[in-house]
Amino acid sequence: MNKIKVALTAHTENFSICKEVVPKLIKFFDNLEKETGIEVRVSWMLEQDDMRPYNCEIRSKQDGRGIEQGGKFFREIIASRKDEIGLHIHFTRGWRFDPSPENQERLIKSAYEKFLDVFEFEPKSFVGGWWYSDSNTIKILESLNFKTDASPVPLYKERRIKWLFGKIPTPFKITTCNWEECKERKPYHPSYRNPCIKGNAKILYVPNSVNPTAKSFSAENFLSLDRLKYDFEGCIKIFKEFVDGNFKFICIPFHPHSINDVNLVKKFLEICNNYSKIYFTTLGELA
Numbered sequence: 001m002n003k004i005k006v007a008l009t010a011h012t013e014n015f016s017i018c019k020e021v022v023p024k025l026i027k028f029f030d031n032l033e034k035e036t037g038i039e040v041r042v043s044w045m046l047e048q049d050d051m052r053p054y055n056c057e058i059r060s061k062q063d064g065r066g067i068e069q070g071g072k073f074f075r076e077i078i079a080s081r082k083d084e085i086g087l088h089i090h091f092t093r094g095w096r097f098d099p100s101p102e103n104q105e106r107l108i109k110s111a112y113e114k115f116l117d118v119f120e121f122e123p124k125s126f127v128g129g130w131w132y133s134d135s136n137t138i139k140i141l142e143s144l145n146f147k148t149d150a151s152p153v154p155l156y157k158e159r160r161i162k163w164l165f166g167k168i169p170t171p172f173k174i175t176t177c178n179w180e181e182c183k184e185r186k187p188y189h190p191s192y193r194n195p196c197i198k199g200n201a202k203i204l205y206v207p208n209s210v211n212p213t214a215k216s217f218s219a220e221n222f223l224s225l226d227r228l229k230y231d232f233e234g235c236i237k238i239f240k241e242f243v244d245g246n247f248k249f250i251c252i253p254f255h256p257h258s259i260n261d262v263n264l265v266k267k268f269l270e271i272c273n274n275y276s277k278i279y280f281t282t283l284g285e286l287a
């Protein structure tokens with residue numbers, strides 16, 4: 001039987017919105033392993049950035065940033081499981097989207113320092129908020145010894161984000177990175193000049209699960225665990241397309257706080273595992 005390696009990447013966002021769900025998920029993964037033998041590994045990508053405007057009512061009710069608030073919790077997780085923790089950074093300055101090299105450097109370096117301070121080892125993996133990563137991101141990440149970046153979303157066309165948290169109209173222009181030219185479905189070393197194509201960068205780009213047969217990006221072509229609750233069959237279909245296309249690897253992202261039914265995740269993993277034996281990896285292990 002075919003085998004396929006799976007990287008689950010959890011975009012934790014503000015830790016306060018997932019601090020209840022993450023322990024439940026961990027317990028669920030531990031039980032799943034006992035019941036089915038499927039050893040789930042997760043790369044928990046902790047958010048650390050400016051995305052908490054203190055005058056914003058919704059956010060001010062939630063405490064803290066990923067690393068500061070989630071640090072103790074995640075230290076215990078990685079001590080007891082073979083999971084990974086990495087960084088998830090939205091390139092903003094307060095409210096404003098600002099992917100300038102200076103601002104990227106400021107955010108990545110301060111998150112890196114905070115991470116080192118709390119966990120006492122270096123983060124190795126990164127995923128950009130709104131999937132943003134560019135030539136400057138690569139250079140900054142490499143200077144800090146990062147090994148992987150799971151930001152690419154093949155074929156995804158640059159677009160304006162109009163709502164923050166699905167609720168607040170953005171007062172500033174926020175665009176996602178332009179991955180329209182990226183056709184890669186396997187991890188690759190990008191070109192410094194154009195990260196959408198292969199090149200000589202040391203960092204390993206890990207593309208997310210866009211259906212390998214898709215010619216353009218659409219939500220229906222993108223597999224994330226968030227989607228299980230409203231399109232379970234669509235998710236299975238994309239997984240099968242990867243296996244049928246003889247791909248040996250798939251990176252599946254999710255938001256922990258979007259998982260409201262762990263049984264759906266269990267059913268999904270069981271169906272996938274029957275179709276092609278799955279085994280898990282973390283992003284860091286790929287490099």
Ligand SMILES: [Zn+2]
Pocket residue numbers: 011013088090128129130
């Ligand atoms: Zn995010």
